[in-house]
Structure formats: structure tokens, C-alpha cells
Amino acid sequence: MAKGKLFIVGLGPGEARYLIPEASDALSEAEALYGYQPYLERIPAREGQARHPSDNREELVRAGAALAHAAGGARVAMVSGGDPGVFAMAAAVIEAIEAGPAEWRALDLVIVPGITAMLAVAAKCGAPLGHDFCAISLSDNLKPWEVIEKRLRLAAQAGFAMAFYNPVSKARPHQLDTAFDILRAELPVGVPVIFGRAVGRPDERMRVVPLGHARGHMxxxxxxxxxxxxxxxxxxxxxLPALVYTPRRAGDE
Amino acid sequence: MAKGKLFIVGLGPGEARYLIPEASDALSEAEALYGYQPYLERIPAREGQARHPSDNREELVRAGAALAHAAGGARVAMVSGGDPGVFAMAAAVIEAIEAGPAEWRALDLVIVPGITAMLAVAAKCGAPLGHDFCAISLSDNLKPWEVIEKRLRLAAQAGFAMAFYNPVSKARPHQLDTAFDILRAELPVGVPVIFGRAVGRPDERMRVVPLGHARGHMxxxxxxxxxxxxxxxxxxxxxLPALVYTPRRAGDE
Known part of the structure; x- marks a missing residue:
């Protein structure tokens, strides 16, 4: 039996102009694609290549299905938006490997990086991540909200610029306002806040407001x-829109 | 006179398989390339395209030369390793724009993101940045070392995974050991530390050691x-090498 192979492929923020050649090659080589349906829809159909779309919440189920398929000897690709290693599918797949049968550990696993959302948003408006920064998921699906609050305070005290992933959802409409309130207690109200929506897609929208005016509904x-x-x-x-940047020189307090 | 255009292009971590199509297009469109010599050497020569290599330390001089060239009506590309917005040329160019003549602000400025080193290193070994993380430059050329020490402590207390850029130089051979000592006072000694050298290039080398064994000479x-x-x-x-990952679920203390 052929040895199975699983690619975990980052599609970047949207259009094909963000897809690295190594990702394109992996998508060509795969006999089957797994992933969240809207990501699969970005990939042109290919003769003989099966597609297994899934819901956004089913990450571990999706990971297990792709692993089982690859363990049968197939070349399988799991697709992910942005970079698969940043709040995306790579950790879920490895979690499934850790909990799964021994044969999953023997698979040829190739993780292909991608342009993660914060890099696309930063490039669009200047260089706000030009100095030390952090990336925080504001979702409390998988961690207590108190941990998020603590991280926001410490990140502000450290002087990091911050990128927020999963900033809001229908289930938690007010937490982003709470996050901004926490930051307003730690940071000058003039600190620029960038809202980058759907960057790299046709309906892209950028907005920059001072922290004092930042609101969750944005x-x-x-x-x-x-x-x-x-x-x-x-x-x-x-x-032209103002450029936003964080100077390379920092912390001369 | 034609309106000038300046691209700031991220080359990713090394080989062409990491270069996004938008970056390839910008490199094709440019009449002149500016950048640190080893980055320019990665780009295939093109008939009629001028090259202006520079030394690593001359970032602001290089930025000013590229801006002046573009302001004369040319299409110019400044190349950067990794992502231009992460400890690279985008902030230097915008700093030069801020301090420069008014015409530099009128230029058509396009920043093209790239795969930054930490994403390539993470993909190579698993998903160590699978949850909240920060990126810190350990260079004290442009910030006091005390600021770096403070950020290391706060990042450890926040529970962030951390990526270090510019970890050592000839001028500061011992600071990385100091950084590891600071982290050993804050974190379990078993925390994995990944050294990713020249990832994406032929001489790539990966090494994973527990924090207790991490040393600057690595x-x-x-x-x-x-x-x-x-x-x-x-x-x-x-x-096979062990996979390193940070679970999506965190902070249930």
C-alpha cells in the first residue's frame, strides 16, 4: 500500500495572488481536499479530485476524517484560511494525531505556510507590526475569558502592538467592547486601531480609528x-489614506 | 511626468516556492530593485532592470534612495526578506516618508506581504504558534535591553508562545543566554524551544530542545x-522528528 501523505495548506487571506507556489503544488498533487466549505470554494475544481467540505465548528472531526483518508494511502490536503499554524487547522490536526491510532503518526505530514490575516491587514495600511507585537484570539470557546483579559493587560504593559483574531461572534457580541475598555485603561486613547475586513477579497474594507473611539460594532x-x-x-x-506604522526604534522612556 | 510607484516586497524565507504571485508580479513590473544584497541575489536577473544593492545596516539610506528614485516617476521595488512589515523594510520606508519631502507622500506605495520566518519555522515542526503568541526582536540596536527583558517577562507571564527575531549578533553574543535565563525563571524548564536556521533554504536546520537546555550558541x-x-x-x-504544537485549548488553570 502506498504511504499516505497529508498536506495542511494555508490559502492566505483570499485571492489566488496570495497563494505561495508550494501551496499551489500541494493542491495539485492532492487526490482529495478537506476543509471549511468557504475555503474549498476558493480552489478551482480539478478533474478527479474529491472534495469533503465541512462546517466551521467541526475541526477535530474534519481532521480525523482527513487523517484516516491519508492513512489509507492517499494524498490528501486539508485547507485552511491564512496560515494553517495561526488559529487554524494545523494545531487541530496534530491534536487529532496525538489522540489517534499509531498509523497516523507515520504519515508524511507537510504543513505549507500562508499569509496570515494580520500580515495582510498590516501591509494594506503601512507597518503597524513593525516592532514587537502579539497575536491573540478573542474567542473564549477554547479558553476562559479571564485568560484573555489577563493577556490583554500584560500585552499592553509590555508595549506590544496586538493583532486580534476571532474578534466577535454572534454568541459573544459584547466581549470586543470589554477588550477595548481594558486597553483604554492601559494605553493612550490616541493609539491607532485598525479594522481590516475581508482583506485580500473584493469586499475588503479598512478603517482606522483612535482607541478612544474603537467600538465592538466596527x-x-x-x-x-x-x-x-x-x-x-x-x-x-x-x-490617500494615512499610513500607520510602528517605528523600529522603541522604548526610550 | 509619470507618477512614481514604490513596491515594498516580501520575499519570504528563501526559495521561490514561498513567493506569492503578487510579489512576483511586483518584481516583474519594477524598473529598478533596491535591497540588502543577499536578498537581491535571490531574484533572477531581468533585462533592463537596474539593481541597487546595499549593506544590511543602511536601512534608512536605502529607503531614501528608493523613494527618491520612485518620486522621479519610476516603478521601483524595495525587497525584504520574510514579510516586509515584520522587523523589516516597511517601517524604515515609512519612517523615511514621514521625515522626507512632501512628494514622497504622494507616491503610489504598495506593500506586498510575505511568509515571515516564524511562520516557516512553525510549519516545519508542527504548530507551536497554534495559540496566542508574540514576536520580539532581541536586537538592542534600536531599543534598550531593559525593554527587551521586561517584554520577555511579561510575555512569559501572559502565557504567550514567543518568536525571537535577530536573536544574536557578533556585537552581542551573550544576550540570548540572558534571555533564556530570564525565561527559565518564569517558565517550566520542559517548555520546547525551536531553533530554525535558514528555513526554506538548502542549508535549513531544525533543532528542538527543552528550555532547560537552550543555549545561546545554538x-x-x-x-x-x-x-x-x-x-x-x-x-x-x-x-520522524517529533511534532511540536500548542493546543487550541488553553489556560484552564
Missing amino acids: ADMATCIIVGSPETRLVERPG | ADMATCIIVGSPETRLVERPG
Whole structure:
């Protein structure tokens, strides 16, 4: 029996112009694709390549199905938005491997990185992640909200710029406002906050407001938020959006 | 006079298989390339395209030269390793724009993201950045070392996995050992530390050691280091390198 192979492929933030050649090659080589349905829809159909779309909440089930398929000797690709290692499918697949049968550990596993949302949002508006920064998921599906609050406070005290993934959902409409309130207690109200929605897709929208004016309703599930550090600055441009950047020189307090 | 255009292009960690199509297109469109010499050497020569290599330390000079060239009406690309917005050229260019003549603000500026080193290193060994994490430059060229020490402590207390850029240089051979000592005072000694050297290039080398055994001499300037969080785990595989991952579920203390 052929040895199975599982690719975990990052599609980047949207259009094909963000897909690295190694990812394109993996998608070509795969006999079957697994993934959240909207991600699979981004990939052109290929003769003889099976597709196994799934719901967003079924990460471990999806991971197990792809692993079992690959363990049967197939070349399988699990697709992920952005980078598979940043709040995406790579950790779920490895969690399934750890809990699964021994043969899953013997698979040829190849993780193909991608442009994660915060890098696309940052590139679109300047260089807000130009100095030390952190990335935090605001979802409390898999961790207590108190841990998130603690991380926000410590990140602000550290002087990190911050990127927020999963900023809101229908089940938790008010937590993003709580997060901004916590940051307003730690940071100057003028710190720029960037709301990057659907960056890299046709309906992309960027908005930059000072922290004092940042509100939860400015984000939805497709938004990646970047909160600057106290050193993050705006460079105004006539007739063009201001550039937002965090200088390379920092912390001369 | 034609309106000038400046691309700031991320080349990713090494080989062309990491270069997104938008970056390839920008490199094709440019009449002139600027950048640190080893990055320019990665790009195939193109008839009629001028090259302006520079030294690693001359970031602002290089930025100003590229901006002045573009302001003359040319299409110019500044190339950067990894992602230009992560400890790379985008912040330097915008800093130069802020300090420069008004015409530089009118330029068509396009920043093209790339696969930054930590994403390539993470993909190579599993998903160590699978939960909240931070990225810190350990260089004290542009910030006091005390700021770095404070950020290390707060990042450990927050439970972040951490990626270190610029971990060592000839001018500061001992600071990485100091950084590990600080982390050993805050974190379990079994936390995995990943040394990813030249990932994405032919001489790539990966090494994973527990924090208790991590030493400064294990890194050089081409190394990106990832320090796990207390929740980061190893999944052993017979005949294959262990997978390193940070579970999606965190902080149930």
C-alpha cells in the first residue's frame, strides 16, 4: 500500500495572488481536499479530485476524517484560511494525531505556510507590526475569558502592538467592547486601531480609528483588528489614506 | 511626468516556492530593485532592470534612495526578506516618508506581504504558534535591553508562545543566554524551544530542545527561535522528528 501523505495548506487571506507556489503544488498533487466549505470554494475544481467540505465548528472531526483518508494511502490536503499554524487547522490536526491510532503518526505530514490575516491587514495600511507585537484570539470557546483579559493587560504593559483574531461572534457580541475598555485603561486613547475586513477579497474594507473611539460594532467575524503600541504613528497623505506604522526604534522612556 | 510607484516586497524565507504571485508580479513590473544584497541575489536577473544593492545596516539610506528614485516617476521595488512589515523594510520606508519631502507622500506605495520566518519555522515542526503568541526582536540596536527583558517577562507571564527575531549578533553574543535565563525563571524548564536556521533554504536546520537546555550558541543571525508556552507539547513519531504544537485549548488553570 502506498504511504499516505497529508498536506495542511494555508490559502492566505483570499485571492489566488496570495497563494505561495508550494501551496499551489500541494493542491495539485492532492487526490482529495478537506476543509471549511468557504475555503474549498476558493480552489478551482480539478478533474478527479474529491472534495469533503465541512462546517466551521467541526475541526477535530474534519481532521480525523482527513487523517484516516491519508492513512489509507492517499494524498490528501486539508485547507485552511491564512496560515494553517495561526488559529487554524494545523494545531487541530496534530491534536487529532496525538489522540489517534499509531498509523497516523507515520504519515508524511507537510504543513505549507500562508499569509496570515494580520500580515495582510498590516501591509494594506503601512507597518503597524513593525516592532514587537502579539497575536491573540478573542474567542473564549477554547479558553476562559479571564485568560484573555489577563493577556490583554500584560500585552499592553509590555508595549506590544496586538493583532486580534476571532474578534466577535454572534454568541459573544459584547466581549470586543470589554477588550477595548481594558486597553483604554492601559494605553493612550490616541493609539491607532485598525479594522481590516475581508482583506485580500473584493469586499475588503479598512478603517482606522483612535482607541478612544474603537467600538465592538466596527468588527465582524471576517475582521482582523490591529491595535497599535503607544509608539504607533500616523503619516497623513493628501488624497490617500494615512499610513500607520510602528517605528523600529522603541522604548526610550 | 509619470507618477512614481514604490513596491515594498516580501520575499519570504528563501526559495521561490514561498513567493506569492503578487510579489512576483511586483518584481516583474519594477524598473529598478533596491535591497540588502543577499536578498537581491535571490531574484533572477531581468533585462533592463537596474539593481541597487546595499549593506544590511543602511536601512534608512536605502529607503531614501528608493523613494527618491520612485518620486522621479519610476516603478521601483524595495525587497525584504520574510514579510516586509515584520522587523523589516516597511517601517524604515515609512519612517523615511514621514521625515522626507512632501512628494514622497504622494507616491503610489504598495506593500506586498510575505511568509515571515516564524511562520516557516512553525510549519516545519508542527504548530507551536497554534495559540496566542508574540514576536520580539532581541536586537538592542534600536531599543534598550531593559525593554527587551521586561517584554520577555511579561510575555512569559501572559502565557504567550514567543518568536525571537535577530536573536544574536557578533556585537552581542551573550544576550540570548540572558534571555533564556530570564525565561527559565518564569517558565517550566520542559517548555520546547525551536531553533530554525535558514528555513526554506538548502542549508535549513531544525533543532528542538527543552528550555532547560537552550543555549545561546545554538543560534546565529540566520536563526528564528520559537519558545513554546507552558501548554506546548511534543508528539513523538517513530523514525520522524517529533511534532511540536500548542493546543487550541488553553489556560484552564
